[in-house]
Amino acid sequence: MFIPIFFLSSLLLSSSYALVQDFCVADLSAPFGPAGYSCKKPATVTVDDFVFSGLAASGNISNLIKAAVTPAFDAQFPGVNGLGISLARLDFAIGGVIPMHTHPGASEVLIVIQGSITAGFIDSANKVYFKTLNKGDVMVFPQGLLHFQVNVEKFPALAFASFSSANPGLQILDFALFGNDLPSELIEDTTFLDDAQVKKLKAILGGTG
Amino acid sequence: MFIPIFFLSSLLLSSSYALVQDFCVADLSAPFGPAGYSCKKPATVTVDDFVFSGLAASGNISNLIKAAVTPAFDAQFPGVNGLGISLARLDFAIGGVIPMHTHPGASEVLIVIQGSITAGFIDSANKVYFKTLNKGDVMVFPQGLLHFQVNVEKFPALAFASFSSANPGLQILDFALFGNDLPSELIEDTTFLDDAQVKKLKAILGGTG
Amino acid sequence: MFIPIFFLSSLLLSSSYALVQDFCVADLSAPFGPAGYSCKKPATVTVDDFVFSGLAASGNISNLIKAAVTPAFDAQFPGVNGLGISLARLDFAIGGVIPMHTHPGASEVLIVIQGSITAGFIDSANKVYFKTLNKGDVMVFPQGLLHFQVNVEKFPALAFASFSSANPGLQILDFALFGNDLPSELIEDTTFLDDAQVKKLKAILGGTG
Amino acid sequence: MFIPIFFLSSLLLSSSYALVQDFCVADLSAPFGPAGYSCKKPATVTVDDFVFSGLAASGNISNLIKAAVTPAFDAQFPGVNGLGISLARLDFAIGGVIPMHTHPGASEVLIVIQGSITAGFIDSANKVYFKTLNKGDVMVFPQGLLHFQVNVEKFPALAFASFSSANPGLQILDFALFGNDLPSELIEDTTFLDDAQVKKLKAILGGTG
Amino acid sequence: MFIPIFFLSSLLLSSSYALVQDFCVADLSAPFGPAGYSCKKPATVTVDDFVFSGLAASGNISNLIKAAVTPAFDAQFPGVNGLGISLARLDFAIGGVIPMHTHPGASEVLIVIQGSITAGFIDSANKVYFKTLNKGDVMVFPQGLLHFQVNVEKFPALAFASFSSANPGLQILDFALFGNDLPSELIEDTTFLDDAQVKKLKAILGGTG
Amino acid sequence: MFIPIFFLSSLLLSSSYALVQDFCVADLSAPFGPAGYSCKKPATVTVDDFVFSGLAASGNISNLIKAAVTPAFDAQFPGVNGLGISLARLDFAIGGVIPMHTHPGASEVLIVIQGSITAGFIDSANKVYFKTLNKGDVMVFPQGLLHFQVNVEKFPALAFASFSSANPGLQILDFALFGNDLPSELIEDTTFLDDAQVKKLKAILGGTG
Known part of the structure; x- marks a missing residue:
């Protein structure tokens, strides 16, 4: 018996499969929003x-x-x-x-x-x-x-x-406090750390200010 | 009494109504992301x-x-x-x-x-x-x-x-198993179906491999 | 060949099936929270x-x-x-x-x-x-x-x-405005409706105040 | 002692910091979707x-x-x-x-x-x-x-x-009902307000129809 | 004209109003879950x-x-x-x-x-x-x-x-690090702070270990 | 200098720490809802x-x-x-x-x-x-x-x-189809599998019907 399967699949469902969003592989070069990156076109997605x-x-x-x-x-x-x-x-x-x-x-x-x-x-x-x-x-x-x-x-x-x-x-405490230009005085006022301690760690972690 | 209603509405609220997002009619030609399609410009949206x-x-x-x-x-x-x-x-x-x-x-x-x-x-x-x-x-x-x-x-x-x-x-079991190029051996190993059964349904549903 | 299927299923997965939460049929008599009602015990759930x-x-x-x-x-x-x-x-x-x-x-x-x-x-x-x-x-x-x-x-x-x-x-506008004890003066001040109109609809919809 | 801090930070983590999405400052000129506006490039974001x-x-x-x-x-x-x-x-x-x-x-x-x-x-x-x-x-x-x-x-x-x-x-009841072109008959049928009341408020709030 | 309003409201909608969950005022004495506290019975909720x-x-x-x-x-x-x-x-x-x-x-x-x-x-x-x-x-x-x-x-x-x-x-850095029994050695190993600094702040903030 | 640290911590924040919900360790014996199990009392939670x-x-x-x-x-x-x-x-x-x-x-x-x-x-x-x-x-x-x-x-x-x-x-296809009392005729009608295949797998996986 000949079974017209193409006929079956085309009738059972609309053919707009390319728009189905089971997943959303990030297109890192496209706009991104609060929920994540834009999706690659499904037709270009591979197992890799x-x-x-x-x-x-x-x-x-x-x-x-x-x-x-x-x-x-x-x-x-x-x-x-x-x-x-x-x-x-x-x-x-x-x-x-x-x-x-x-x-x-x-x-x-x-x-x-x-x-x-x-x-x-x-x-x-x-x-x-x-x-x-x-x-x-x-x-x-x-x-x-x-x-x-x-x-x-x-x-x-x-x-x-x-x-x-x-x-x-990922916010690493030491980098956040000592690896940038946050003024030492603000660090000390808001962490109660000593000035010498702050400056020592800034020297190690590349901080300025 | 003349009531300056345009005055009222412009003062009561900022006029950036075009940016209000009560809805997000899909622009199928624009980028889409994990939360759905990009929105049509509100000004172009109609009841249709x-x-x-x-x-x-x-x-x-x-x-x-x-x-x-x-x-x-x-x-x-x-x-x-x-x-x-x-x-x-x-x-x-x-x-x-x-x-x-x-x-x-x-x-x-x-x-x-x-x-x-x-x-x-x-x-x-x-x-x-x-x-x-x-x-x-x-x-x-x-x-x-x-x-x-x-x-x-x-x-x-x-x-x-x-x-x-x-x-x-929408994932239809028979199409997923028998309507593509998933190797018969993998299907059989992971579903315990007999080879003859798999090949019979692949023939009906257009599967290869 | 004897196939120890009970053995298979008990080893393949832990037996704590009763705790799987594919669904959460409401137990209307139990506590409820922001996400909905508490769930009936899965063992008591039926197709009905x-x-x-x-x-x-x-x-x-x-x-x-x-x-x-x-x-x-x-x-x-x-x-x-x-x-x-x-x-x-x-x-x-x-x-x-x-x-x-x-x-x-x-x-x-x-x-x-x-x-x-x-x-x-x-x-x-x-x-x-x-x-x-x-x-x-x-x-x-x-x-x-x-x-x-x-x-x-x-x-x-x-x-x-x-x-x-x-x-x-479901908030029906007329019931919300005219079907309770919200004082007519507050309704009028916040909707700009005339007193007669408010009182007419309160009479129809059972409102007081 | 010389401390190779750039070495530390580059090895500890991949350098793709620009892609971290701690926040998503809206780019109002870019596409927007159901979850909000597209994000400004992180490199251009400032405290302002x-x-x-x-x-x-x-x-x-x-x-x-x-x-x-x-x-x-x-x-x-x-x-x-x-x-x-x-x-x-x-x-x-x-x-x-x-x-x-x-x-x-x-x-x-x-x-x-x-x-x-x-x-x-x-x-x-x-x-x-x-x-x-x-x-x-x-x-x-x-x-x-x-x-x-x-x-x-x-x-x-x-x-x-x-x-x-x-x-x-923000949907203000009076503007929604009386500040647009919703036909008076539809307003009256769905709110039970009198025709005179509807027309009076339409006149004040700029409604037509 | 007599208007049977109780008749209207009872027919328009089911009467199970008590179960409507527009809000969920916390009952702090009841079980709580990942989405928050259990809700007070709606009938007992007041403006307060x-x-x-x-x-x-x-x-x-x-x-x-x-x-x-x-x-x-x-x-x-x-x-x-x-x-x-x-x-x-x-x-x-x-x-x-x-x-x-x-x-x-x-x-x-x-x-x-x-x-x-x-x-x-x-x-x-x-x-x-x-x-x-x-x-x-x-x-x-x-x-x-x-x-x-x-x-x-x-x-x-x-x-x-x-x-x-x-x-x-609310996690306050100094209380988290110095206001409990986290061993000083672990603090020092994971924050690069000096022992003297750690002990000074533990003394101020009540930390032990 | 005497530093009244208990004074500090009690004034800085309200003392209702026991109610903070950083986490919700499941109490498997309590009611559960759509968002998960009820939480153990924080005071009884340990690292284990x-x-x-x-x-x-x-x-x-x-x-x-x-x-x-x-x-x-x-x-x-x-x-x-x-x-x-x-x-x-x-x-x-x-x-x-x-x-x-x-x-x-x-x-x-x-x-x-x-x-x-x-x-x-x-x-x-x-x-x-x-x-x-x-x-x-x-x-x-x-x-x-x-x-x-x-x-x-x-x-x-x-x-x-x-x-x-x-x-x-976790829904394992073979257990779902062949490891329960779903009538063979329904399985066959909805999967296009042959009766012999269905009955063979039911025998292996413990299905009835």
């Missing part, structure tokens, strides 16, 4: 838009903090645009530290793949929650709260973090 | 942007499934863009079937206008919910779950479906 | 929670407005709770009127099933959009804007409305 | 995008209603685009009235800075909530409901209103 | 649930920071629960400081009512935005970013802040 | 509510599919409730298969930790996206679309998946 290999290798941890954060946010991994999820790779040398920071736009879940990590966060009531996480352990950091991860063990460590947004943001 | 007549006539049901889905999603009915709602018309000949499918982006409410329809869905715990719906009956299908509608009566049937999104998407 | 027959019959249109609105919101149809969608049936005798009103919490899409309806809305820039809709025509009314439907033809009419919320709310 | 001085002075209250609303919505204050918040200044002469109105897209919180204001709203069940607010008092008006503010005291009054959206919309 | 007088008086500024934050969040002002908006009063003596802090769950708009305030925030790219705001000036602080307000003038100052959530949270 | 060790060990892969999914959704890991994120561990023996399935309520990002996985999804336009992912590769699966993962290599594989919801749901 949904796959990202940039987390396969360790970030460079030969630095002051002996650690590295490698993001797979929408700017690096356009396939997650609009989908409310993204990732990052965290590499720690011995003694490595991801300094105190917040993600203004997302909660984070971290899973330890190798080594051990001491991680914690502080809530709005100033209560501290921290624990040493071993391989396979998971910890969640609620949105917008100060948190940190340090490797206090004798081995390197590796973890992956997931975020509840394609664009979680 | 908010009215759609494409559901007035039956879809063509002279096909394999003896049924037709006629969508009024944002691509067909630009007035619903951004408003979190859309519609579709479902026509059934005797024996008509809307095959097992999901809407990845919306819940659905269906109302039977004429005839009777047996409709059902399956939840994540694999529990089945199905019932024969008569004229005037309403059934809700929660977002993303497999569901179906069939006309098992001796009369044609008509229903309208509403969706909780202007762009609910 | 997802089916509603209350729209099958016409509302009583032997009244002043010669029309009736029959809602299938979460309070009447608990299966839509949390799913962002609901329905209502609109019946019109000849000359029937759904008076000027708003839905504070949802956009609406209306489809005409029988007869003709003149429907319209007014936007924040005071621009009016109205049109006579015939059988099968659809019109969308953006969230929160004043709108109305009247039957100006020589035949009864029937329409169904869908809403982008399980709890759209 | 986040500061607005347009609420410093009283609106002109030498008008019919002896009151003025001065908005700081996204169209006036592009820095709030996408942030879910905006403001307005409300000035009242003695006897000043902000007429019955709704915000289709936001809830409002009002704080009295000077004088006293009688404010109220009406809910979907037609229940009225109103009270005289003194200096420092706050009142909240839930989204989409009819509300009003009047100055019934012997002194001018000043208040600020905040909204739960950058684009709350 | 929507009015709050706790911002009328200055907070006590006879303290170390010579400033006070008085919140009108959902816990203090149950009427805003679920409405996506809240307020706070900021009082500043001469030299008063609202120390560096974040709101994890909301953007903020601040309006200066009296005096002048120097306010600023820092974004994820470490760029600083700060300015002196005079009476009537407004500034917006995007969600989750570090910000501060100081009174550097010779006069007291007063401002009101609005938030895009009924529960914005 | 935010840490989960259930993903540290492999699931049992001695089963038909030679693979295991171990979820860390809100029902297993109450700390993620309300935070829009969750995780799962995927273990694959040689030849292991995560069968064709959807997550009705979330997008997924998968990262390969060990071995190689061939993964793919199908969109609403029936276009297939699949690729072999190696160690460190990431792939995103948009919400609600059919997808699968198989291990076609000669080594076991391990991956972690993150979801954009604390309760993503």
Whole structure:
């Protein structure tokens, strides 16, 4: 029996498939708005838009903090645009530290793949929650709260973090305070830190003013 | 008494009315993002942007499934863009079937206008919910779950479906599995269907690989 | 070959199926919150929670407005709770009127099933959009804007409305102004209506003060 | 000790800072969508995008209603685009009235800075909530409901209103009904107002039809 | 003419008004969930649930920071629960400081009512935005970013802040770091602050460990 | 100098810290609603509510599919409730298969930790996206679309998946169709599968009807 399948599919549904928005791969060169980047035309989307290999290798941890954060946010991994999820790779040398920071736009879940990590966060009531996480352990950091991860063990460590947004943001406390031109007097007035401390950290982190 | 009303209205509020966004009629030719299409300029919007007549006539049901889905999603009915709602018309000949499918982006409410329809869905715990719906009956299908509608009566049937999104998407199981180039081996490995069954349906639905 | 399927399913996934929240059928007797009603225990949910027959019959249109609105919101149809969608049936005798009103919490899409309806809305820039809709025509009314439907033809009419919320709310202008104890002076000061007009409508609609 | 800080910062994170979307200052000349306006390029954003001085002075209250609303919505204050918040200044002469109105897209919180204001709203069940607010008092008006503010005291009054959206919309009942070309017959049929009343207010508010 | 108005209203709509959820005044003693507190029964809600007088008086500024934050969040002002908006009063003596802090769950708009305030925030790219705001000036602080307000003038100052959530949270940097039992070593490792500095501030702010 | 810090903190802010909702650890025994479970009282929350060790060990892969999914959704890991994120561990023996399935309520990002996985999804336009992912590769699966993962290599594989919801749901196609009491005739009518195929799979997967 001849089955006119083209006939079936064209009649069952309108043919405007090109407009279906199951996803919205970011077109980083187009306008963007509060909900994210504009979408690539569906006809030009391929599987490679949904796959990202940039987390396969360790970030460079030969630095002051002996650690590295490698993001797979929408700017690096356009396939997650609009989908409310993204990732990052965290590499720690011995003694490595991801300094105190917040993600203004997302909660984070971290899973330890190798080594051990001491991680914690502080809530709005100033209560501290921290624990040493071993391989396979998971910890969640609620949105917008100060948190940190340090490797206090004798081995390197590796973890992956997931975020509840394609664009979680990342505000590292020391860079925010000491890595820009915020006048020292304003820093001191609003943090109660001593002038010498502020100037010492500005010297390290490139701050002026 | 002369009442300077233009004076009143210009003073009461700023005059930037053109920028008010009570609605966002889709400009299908402009960039679109995760939240939907760009908006037509308000000054060019007319009542006809908010009215759609494409559901007035039956879809063509002279096909394999003896049924037709006629969508009024944002691509067909630009007035619903951004408003979190859309519609579709479902026509059934005797024996008509809307095959097992999901809407990845919306819940659905269906109302039977004429005839009777047996409709059902399956939840994540694999529990089945199905019932024969008569004229005037309403059934809700929660977002993303497999569901179906069939006309098992001796009369044609008509229903309208509403969706909780202007762009609910529609993934019909058989088209998804057998109407493309997904390799038969992958289908078989991931669905446990027999090779002969997969190839038979690929032949009907135009699949390759 | 014996296939230990119970073994398969218990190992493939944790057994805590009872907690999966594909849906949230309203338990109207339990606490409710900003996102809707508490959910019935999944184990007690049946297909009848997802089916509603209350729209099958016409509302009583032997009244002043010669029309009736029959809602299938979460309070009447608990299966839509949390799913962002609901329905209502609109019946019109000849000359029937759904008076000027708003839905504070949802956009609406209306489809005409029988007869003709003149429907319209007014936007924040005071621009009016109205049109006579015939059988099968659809019109969308953006969230929160004043709108109305009247039957100006020589035949009864029937329409169904869908809403982008399980709890759209409904504020009918005349009931809001004249059907309660809002002091006439406050009404007059804030609407510029004449005292006689206010008192006449209060008498009709049961208002005091 | 030389501290290679540029090295630190470039290794710690990818350098694609320009794409971080902590905020989305509106580019009013670019396309806009359901979630708001397109964002200015981050490199061009300055502190002045986040500061607005347009609420410093009283609106002109030498008008019919002896009151003025001065908005700081996204169209006036592009820095709030996408942030879910905006403001307005409300000035009242003695006897000043902000007429019955709704915000289709936001809830409002009002704080009295000077004088006293009688404010109220009406809910979907037609229940009225109103009270005289003194200096420092706050009142909240839930989204989409009819509300009003009047100055019934012997002194001018000043208040600020905040909204739960950058684009709350504003539909003033009298302008919506009588300040456009909505046919008088339709107004009368859907509001039960008398023809003379409708025509009187149309004459005042510039309506035709 | 006798008009059976009770008849009208009972037929026009179902009578289940008590279940309409135009608002959700918090019942602070009932369970709460991710979207906020449970709602008080509508029948028990009065206008006083929507009015709050706790911002009328200055907070006590006879303290170390010579400033006070008085919140009108959902816990203090149950009427805003679920409405996506809240307020706070900021009082500043001469030299008063609202120390560096974040709101994890909301953007903020601040309006200066009296005096002048120097306010600023820092974004994820470490760029600083700060300015002196005079009476009537407004500034917006995007969600989750570090910000501060100081009174550097010779006069007291007063401002009101609005938030895009009924529960914005408030994490004050110094309390988060030095006002709890977070071990000094962890603080030092993750902030690069000197041990002496950490211990000095812990002594002031009550920290241990 | 004596510094009355308790005085400072009590005056700076209201003391109702216990009500701050930075997070909402699920109380699985309390009512739950559309936005998730009720929250544990903040005073009883400890760091252990935010840490989960259930993903540290492999699931049992001695089963038909030679693979295991171990979820860390809100029902297993109450700390993620309300935070829009969750995780799962995927273990694959040689030849292991995560069968064709959807997550009705979330997008997924998968990262390969060990071995190689061939993964793919199908969109609403029936276009297939699949690729072999190696160690460190990431792939995103948009919400609600059919997808699968198989291990076609000669080594076991391990991956972690993150979801954009604390309760993503999981509908496995074969369990949904063949692991319950959905009548075979309805399955056949709505999937076009042969009766023999349906009955063969029902026998394997425990279906009846």
